[in-house]
Structures are given as structure tokens and as C-alpha cells.
Amino acid sequence: MTEMITIVAVGIGLAGLILNGQKNIRGDIKGLEARLEKLDARIGVLERQQAKLEGLLEGLREAISGRAPTNR
Helix, strand or coil: CHHHHHHHHHHHHHHHHHHHHHHHHHHHHHHHHHHHHHHHHHHHHHHHHHHHHHHHHHHHHHHHHCCCCCCC
């Protein structure tokens, strides 16, 4: 009978550890999602800045070469 109680106690202990681990993992995932959202916003800003620089460089190339601007 004591073996059965020991097995049940170990099972309950393992279940508690597993549930606690899952709770911690959920918290970590939420933190990672928040960081990814911030990175996504920063990438969007960088993409807009890069597009602006590309436009300025194209205008500079056209001004240096003396050709008329192309319509894209």
C-alpha cells in the first residue's frame, strides 16, 4: 500500500513541476512576442528610411549624369 501512495505522490509532484514549467514558458513567450513587435516597428522605420535614401541617391545620380528624371 505504501508503494501505491509513493507512486501517487511522485505523480502529483511531477504534475506540479510540469504545470509550473508551462506557466514559466508562457511568460517567456509573451516577453518574446513583445520584443518581436518592437523589432518589427524598428524594421519598418528602417525600411522607410532606406527608401528615402534610395530616392535621394537616384536623384543625385540623375543630377550628376545630366539626364532627365525617369518616371517609375
